Amino acid sequence: MGLFDKLTGTQRPADGVVPVAAEEVRAALLSLNSSDVPYVIRDGGADGADLVAEWRLAEPTWQHLFVQSQLSRALRIRMRLVQEDHEVRAVEEQWEVTRVGNPPRPAVSRQYSRGPDRTVTRTWTIERGSSGRLQATETFRFDGADLRDPLRNAVLNSGWTWRGLLLGKL
Numbered sequence: 399m400g401l402f403d404k405l406t407g408t409q410r411p412a413d414g415v416v417p418v419a420a421e422e423v424r425a426a427l428l429s430l431n432s433s434d435v436p437y438v439i440r441d442g443g444a445d446g447a448d449l450v451a452e453w454r455l456a457e458p459t460w461q462h463l464f465v466q467s468q469l470s471r472a473l474r475i476r477m478r479l480v481q482e483d484h485e486v487r488a489v490e491e492q493w494e495v496t497r498v499g500n501p502p503r504p505a506v507s508r509q510y511s512r513g514p515d516r517t518v519t520r521t522w523t524i525e526r527g528s529s530g531r532l533q534a535t536e537t538f539r540f541d542g543a544d545l546r547d548p549l550r551n552a553v554l555n556s557g558w559t560w561r562g563l564l565l566g567k568l
Contacts, residue, residue, distance in 0.1 A: 407490075407546075407562035409554060417484040417557035424449065424479060426552040437545045447476035447489075447568055451549055473542050475549060478568045485559035489568050490546070518542065 403409075411417075427449055431439050442450035452474040478487045518541045527533040550560045 406564055407488075407550075407560070409550060409560045411554045411557045411559065415555070415557040420479045420481040423486065423553060423556045423558055426556050427451075427477070427549060430548050430552060435544075435548075439549075442476055445474075445476055448479045449477045451475045451477070451545055453545065473545055475546065476568055477549070479558075483559070484557065485561045486553045487561045487563055487568055488549070489563045 427439055437451055437453055439449055439451045442448055453472055472493045474491045474493075476489045476491065480487060518539070520539050521537050522534045523537045524532055524534050553560045
């Protein structure tokens with residue numbers, strides 16, 4: 399892996415993994431959809447991509463999680479499947495998120511960035527332990543890798559390259 403690959407988050411499949419057809423990669427990515435994950439993978443035609451994965455910020459079932467986490471950035475990954483090269487080109491896009499209204503709901507601001515990002519939100523509780531000493535206990539964790547990693551792993555397991563893009567068209 400070269401320096402540029404590291405900067406873009408590009409990864410190649412393990413040696414000996416035979417690439418499957420684009421339809422199978424698409425099916426593998428869509429199979430990650432589940433009601434118990436905080437993201438959705440959908441058709442990306444309206445966004446200029448083959449598939450789009452994004453946080454479920456607006457869904458009532460998940461809003462409490464995003465409000466509780468005080469998530470400051472929304473993440474969306476647009477993906478293009480390139481059969482000839484056996485690669486999925488992925489653009490990670492982030493927006494600043496604020497809270498508006500009562501009850502609070504997320505609202506996207508104008509701040510935008512593009513490229514791999516590591517957004518982690520943690521909440522800790524400090525209390526006295528059984529020994530009487532103060533101790534910190536992690537009570538909540540929310541990580542942007544929870545969206546990216548399953549997508550990338552599905553692509554790599556299909557024998558395709560995950561190519562992160564910083565610049566240019568998808």
